[in-house]
Structure formats: structure tokens, C-alpha cells
Amino acid sequence: MAALLRTALYRNVLTVRIPETKYVHGHFSQFGRTKFTSAQSLNDESVTVDDDSAVKHVPADSQLPALDLSFNSSKEAYRSKSTAEIARALFVFNMCSIPFLVNHNKTVLKWSRRLLGKRLFCQIMKASFYGQFVAGEDQVAIRPLVNNNRKYGVKSILDYSVEEDISSKDAKEAEMKSCVPPDFEPLRAEEASDTSPDVQRFVPHEEFGDRREGVFSARTYFYEDETKCDENLKTFKECIDAVAGAVTDGTGFIAIKMTALGRPQFLLQLSDVITSWRNFFEKFAGDKTKFSEEDFKTTLKDIGVQVTRDDRKRWFALLDVTCDGEIDLLDWDNLLDINTQMGKHLVIPNVKTGEIQPLVVSLQKEEEEQLNQMLLRLNEIAQYAIKKDVRVMVDAEQTYFQPAISRLTIEMMRKFNKEKAVIFNTYQCYLKKAYASVKLDLDLSKREDFYFGAKIVRGAYMEQERERAVTIGYEDPIQPTFGATSLSYHSVMEEIMNQINQRSRGKIAVMVASHNEDTVKFTVEKMKENNIGPHDRLICFGQLLGMCDHISFPLGQAEYSVYKYVPYGPVEEVLPYLSRRAMENRGVLKKVKKEKRLLWKELLRRVKNGELRYNPTKASA
Numbered sequence: 001m002a003a004l005l006r007t008a009l010y011r012n013v014l015t016v017r018i019p020e021t022k023y024v025h026g027h028f029s030q031f032g033r034t035k036f037t038s039a040q041s042l043n044d045e046s047v048t049v050d051d052d053s054a055v056k057h058v059p060a061d062s063q064l065p066a067l068d069l070s071f072n073s074s075k076e077a078y079r080s081k082s083t084a085e086i087a088r089a090l091f092v093f094n095m096c097s098i099p100f101l102v103n104h105n106k107t108v109l110k111w112s113r114r115l116l117g118k119r120l121f122c123q124i125m126k127a128s129f130y131g132q133f134v135a136g137e138d139q140v141a142i143r144p145l146v147n148n149n150r151k152y153g154v155k156s157i158l159d160y161s162v163e164e165d166i167s168s169k170d171a172k173e174a175e176m177k178s179c180v181p182p183d184f185e186p187l188r189a190e191e192a193s194d195t196s197p198d199v200q201r202f203v204p205h206e207e208f209g210d211r212r213e214g215v216f217s218a219r220t221y222f223y224e225d226e227t228k229c230d231e232n233l234k235t236f237k238e239c240i241d242a243v244a245g246a247v248t249d250g251t252g253f254i255a256i257k258m259t260a261l262g263r264p265q266f267l268l269q270l271s272d273v274i275t276s277w278r279n280f281f282e283k284f285a286g287d288k289t290k291f292s293e294e295d296f297k298t299t300l301k302d303i304g305v306q307v308t309r310d311d312r313k314r315w316f317a318l319l320d321v322t323c324d325g326e327i328d329l330l331d332w333d334n335l336l337d338i339n340t341q342m343g344k345h346l347v348i349p350n351v352k353t354g355e356i357q358p359l360v361v362s363l364q365k366e367e368e369e370q371l372n373q374m375l376l377r378l379n380e381i382a383q384y385a386i387k388k389d390v391r392v393m394v395d396a397e398q399t400y401f402q403p404a405i406s407r408l409t410i411e412m413m414r415k416f417n418k419e420k421a422v423i424f425n426t427y428q429c430y431l432k433k434a435y436a437s438v439k440l441d442l443d444l445s446k447r448e449d450f451y452f453g454a455k456i457v458r459g460a461y462m463e464q465e466r467e468r469a470v471t472i473g474y475e476d477p478i479q480p481t482f483g484a485t486s487l488s489y490h491s492v493m494e495e496i497m498n499q500i501n502q503r504s505r506g507k508i509a510v511m512v513a514s515h516n517e518d519t520v521k522f523t524v525e526k527m528k529e530n531n532i533g534p535h536d537r538l539i540c541f542g543q544l545l546g547m548c549d550h551i552s553f554p555l556g557q558a559e560y561s562v563y564k565y566v567p568y569g570p571v572e573e574v575l576p577y578l579s580r581r582a583m584e585n586r587g588v589l590k591k592v593k594k595e596k597r598l599l600w601k602e603l604l605r606r607v608k609n610g611e612l613r614y615n616p617t618k619a620s621a
Contacts, residue, residue, distance in 0.1 A: 067558035069521045074602035076557060077550035080152040083603070083612050089546070090599045092132040093592050096582050105582045109575055122571040125578075133546040133581045134161065134574055135566045139242045142568045153556025154564055157253040157393070157542065158239045161567035163219060163576040171222055172209030178223035179204035179265050181367065197473035198279075202272035202400050205472065211398065214463035219577070221260040226373060232260040233377045237384050244388035253424070253563065255393045256381060258405050262374025265367075270404035290328040330444055378408065382416050382423060393455050393511070396426035399465055399477045410441055413450055421453030421509035428459035429489035430479050438492050442499050442508070455511045455542070456492055458485055489514070490522050497530040500538055511563070513542040520551055524560070534560040546581070550598050
């Protein structure tokens with residue numbers, strides 16, 4: 001594997017520096033540091049989150065009011081909307097409040113399509129649910145909406161939202177085949193009672209094979225074959241073209257998921273080794289954040305790791321990257337990065353047998369090739385995005401994939417975020433370790449002097465994650481309450497803003513992707529406290545198209561940097577996406593209730609003032 005990827009280095013593609021590529025507990029374990037070739041130099045000297053010099057804010061009034069952080073101004077919220085669009089939003093949100101329609105939305109859509117026929121069905125969808133949550137069928141069709149939003153300070157993150165609507169049975173079958181080596185027989189949770197829950201966490205379980213269950217706000221990719229991954233790569237590149245072209249005038253992002261680009265088996269296996277290795281670090285460090293050589297020696301002896309004195313000293317010296325006589329977690333992770341023959345030292349004690357066992361075992365040839373292809377796809381996306389001057393957000397996924405996803409994203413940052421933040425990682429604040437993860441990556445970016453890009457979200461997989469943790473028996477990774485998640489989110493943002501002011505301006509770029517008014521308000525107020533202005537373009541905000549316009553547009557019109565996730569695709573092929581939007585609205589009725597109240601308020605205002613034929617384009621001219 002190492003030789004294969006070194007060959008790729010000479011071909012100017014992504015390479016990985018590793019001792020050997022291996023398995024841990026029967027899984028892929030040693031992925032190592034992704035050593036990229038030097039990135040293409042960018043002519044743009046900007047260090048900001050976004051360049052919206054082309055965005056012209058031309059409101060209907062000559063003077064915009066100050067931002068109302070109560071987000072109660074219906075006129076400012078819907079200044080960009082025609083009266084017909086307001087009426088449509090009211091209709092859709094009211095339909096999303098009817099439990100029967102939402103709970104059976106797939107059946108309703110299926111029978112509507114049969115009874116109405118394709119043409120009439122598509123027309124009705126465009127006038128209702130599709131028109132509310134989807135921008136159009138292709139890159140040409142979405143331009144009017146994208147351009148109109150930009151006039152009011154709201155830019156776009158494009159998402160081609162075509163999803164394959166497969167059955168739960170087929171989804172589980174596809175997942176199980178793609179998450180294990182060819183010769184591995186997966187066990188159900190009840191059949192693996194003699195295995196550590198921490199090990200089982202990174203083993204696929206059939207009852208959780210359909211990753212869509214309990215998830216309403218995130219798209220799910222299932223691996224079919226390498227050809228399908230190549231098709232997904234092509235789609236992502238087409239989205240980059242759209243962002244770079246006339247659709248967004250170069251002011252947007254694209255969002256990608258790593259599970260679209262390769263076998264999820266590799267993400268499971270890499271996550272396993274990262275987690276196992278960091279847990280091993282905690283044995284040495286205990287309650288401390290670092291440990292000395294004497295601590296290292298003592299703990300190795302206590303846990304029974306048999307290494308010679310010379311090997312131990314060599315190991316410590318290799319880990320001590322800063323040569324300060326102490327090892328912290330950044331140093332520790334470096335053992336997975338360096339190109340040495342340290343694989344024989346990557347051992348952990350087996351708590352049942354008392355024997356020391358290798359952390360790593362080799363990959364099969366076919367798997368090596370598939371892994372290499374996955375890395376090449378990631379590299380191709382990043383290189384193409386740089387060529388087009390487009391930024392890439394790597395979405396978060398389930399916790400058993402996430403350590404690998406975050407690690408690979410950070411490696412992409414190391415290569416491509418040399419001149420500005422091009423690659424953005426996603427951090428889920430409902431995770432108990434969210435703050436520690438953000439802090440670790442911020443420190444790494446400072447140590448290695450690359451630009452840090454991040455999207456901060458609450459998280460999309462809570463129900464699924466909790467059920468899986470309880471069933472398998474490992475610790476629930478999710479914060480216990482909504483309040484604890486909010487506190488986590490706010491702590492993360494405070495740390496980010498603190499570090500923004502400790503570094504050269506622009507070395508950190510962040511998107512606050514939240515529909516929560518309190519979080520948006522908190523961020524705006526903290527920006528003021530930290531002297532981070534809207535025009536600094538260091539922190540931006542993001543919401544979904546068709547939702548939370550009462551937050552997005554007042555922010556945009558007050559000249560904060562704001563983005564909408566803009567889905568597009570043919571009507572019949574985005575029905576799974578629309579189904580998820582309906583389910584998500586059902587789950588946030590309190591928030592939708594406020595939106596409905598503001599929509600009614602604005603509609604009545606226009607009736608009273610004789611503005612029923614209100615046209616936002618003309619009003620802003």
C-alpha cells in the first residue's frame with residue numbers, strides 16, 4: 001500500500017505516508033498522514049470567508065434599519081419574497097403541521113403521482129413543496145432565485161439533491177456489503193456479547209444498516225460500486241462549475257459527503273484506529289494534557305507493553321515533534337503520520353488475554369486499490385475547487401465514521417488551505433467531544449500554519465446515535481440535553497473567536513450553520529464583543545432554502561455574510577429530499593409556528609397597504 005501511494009506521489013496526486021496499511025481488531029487501522037503535494041498557488045490574496053464584492057445590496061428602502069436580534073420584523077424577513085411566494089410558504093408550513101400527511105408523506109406523494117400523472121404532478125409540486133424547498137431542476141433554472149437572494153445579501157451553497165429512493169432492506173444489504181472486508185462475517189449486536197462494546201462500535205450492525213432511519217436533515221449515500229462513486233465525483237465537480245459560473249458569480253460553496261466517494265468500510269476502520277490510539281494516549285496522560293518520558297516509561301511498564309529501552313527512547317523521540325521533552329495529543333497523533341517502520345510498536349494490551357497484540361494488520365490488494373481511488377477522488381475535488389476558486393465543505397456523518405472524516409478533512413486542509421480557507425470541516429456540537437475536537441484542530445492549524453475552515457452545526461443523527469449506543473453498549477456520544485448542546489455550541493464559538501483575535505486576521509474562517517435564533521443572536525453579540533464586524537467576513541451564517549428566512553434575510557440585509565443551502569434537481573428525483581424536509585418541519589413546529597405568524601403578518605400588511613402585486617425585483621430597483 002505504501003509503495004502504491006508513493007507511486008501516486010510522483011504522478012502529482014494524493015499520497016499517504018504510512019509505515020504500513022493495516023487492520024485493527026480485524027479492521028483497517030493505519031492510514032497515516034495524508035502527505036499532499038503542494039497546492040496550486042492562488043492569485044487571490046484574500047483571507048476572508050467569502051468574497052462578495054459582486055453582491056449588490058439594493059433594498060427597497062433607502063436606509064435599512066439596524067439588525068433586530070429578536071427576528072420579529074416580517075417586512076425585513078420577506079422583503080425579497082413576492083406575495084405568491086409568501087402564500088405558498090404559508091400553505092406548505094400548514095401542510096407540514098398535519099401529522100397524517102407528514103407521517104405518510106411518501107405514500108401520499110406516490111399515489112398523487114399515479115393519480116395526477118407526471119405533468120400535472122410536477123406542476124403542483126412546483127407550486128407547493130418543491131417550489132418552497134428546491135430552487136429548480138438544473139443550473140439554468142435556479143439562477144433567478146439565486147440572483148434574487150444575492151440582491152438581499154444571501155449567497156448560495158449548491159446541492160444537487162437527487163437521491164435514490166431504495167427500500168430499507170436494500171439499504172441494509174448495501175451497507176453490510178460495503179462496510180466489511182470481503183471475507184468478514186458481521187455479527188448482530190446480540191451475537192457479540194463477548195466482544196468489547198468499544199470494539200463493536202466500529203463494526204457494522206445490520207439493525208443499523210439503513211442509515212436514513214431517524215435522520216431527517218441529512219442526505220445518505222449508500223455504496224454500490226466504484227462506478228457509482230465516480231458518478232458522484234462528476235456530480236460534485238458539476239456543482240463546482242455551477243458555483244464558479246454565472247449561477248453564484250463565484251460567491252458560493254459546495255458541500256460533499258465522504259461516503260459518496262468510496263467504501264464506508266475504510267472510514268469505519270480508520271475511525272477505529274484513531275479512536276483506539278487516542279484512548280491509548282489517555283492511558284499515558286491520565287488527567288493531564290501531556291506526559292514526560294518518565295511517565296511514558298512507567299505507564300508502558302504498568303500496562304505490560306514489552307519494548308526494549310532503545311525502542312522506547314526512539315518511539316518517544318519520534319513522538320516528541322516539538323522536542324520539548326513532553327508529548328501532547330498533537331505529538332501522539334503524529335505517530336500515525338510519519339514514514340517510519342514503527343508499525344511493530346503500535347501495540348495495545350488485550351484486556352482479556354493479557355497479551356500484547358499488534359494494532360495493525362494488512363489490507364487486501366483489492367481494498368488497497370479501492371482506498372486509493374477514494375483518496376484520489378477527494379484530491380480531485382479539492383484540486384478542481386482550487387482551479388475554479390470555489391470552497392468545499394465536508395459534511396459530518398455518523399460518529400463511527402466521523403473520526404476518519406475529520407482526519408482526512410484536516411489532511412486536505414494541510415495541503416489546500418495554504419493561501420486561504422478552501423476546505424472546511426464540520427463539527428457537530430451535540431457531541432460530548434465537540435469542543436475538544438475543535439480545540440485540537442485549531443491548535444494543529446496554528447502549529448502547522450494552515451488556514452482553518454469550519455462549519456459549526458448542532459448535529460443530525462441524535463436519535464440514531466443514541467439507539468445504537470444503547471443497543472451495542474458503548475457510551476452515548478451525544479450531549480444529554482438540548483441545553484447542554486447549546487452550551488457546547490456557544491463554548492465552541494467563544495473558543496473560535498478567542499483564537500481569531502490571537503492570530504493574523506483571516507487565518508480562521510467559520511460558518512455558523514444553525515436555525516436556532518438564540519445561537520445566531522449569541523454569535524452576533526459575541527462578534528461585537530470580540531470586534532469582529534460583518535464586513536470582516538470571518539464568520540458567516542447558513543440556513544436551508546425555504547426555512548428560517550426570518551433569520552437569513554435580516555442578517556443579509558444588515559450586511560452579515562449569509563448563505564442558503566440551495567438544493568436543485570428534477571422534481572421526481574428529489575422527492576426523498578422533500579420527504580425529509582417535511583419530516584424536519586414536523587420536528588420543529590415551535591420554530592415553524594413563528595415563521596407562520598410572521599408570514600401572516602407580512603401578508604396582512606401587504607393587503608392593508610395595497611401591495612398584493614408586490615414584486616421584490618422591481619421593489620429593489
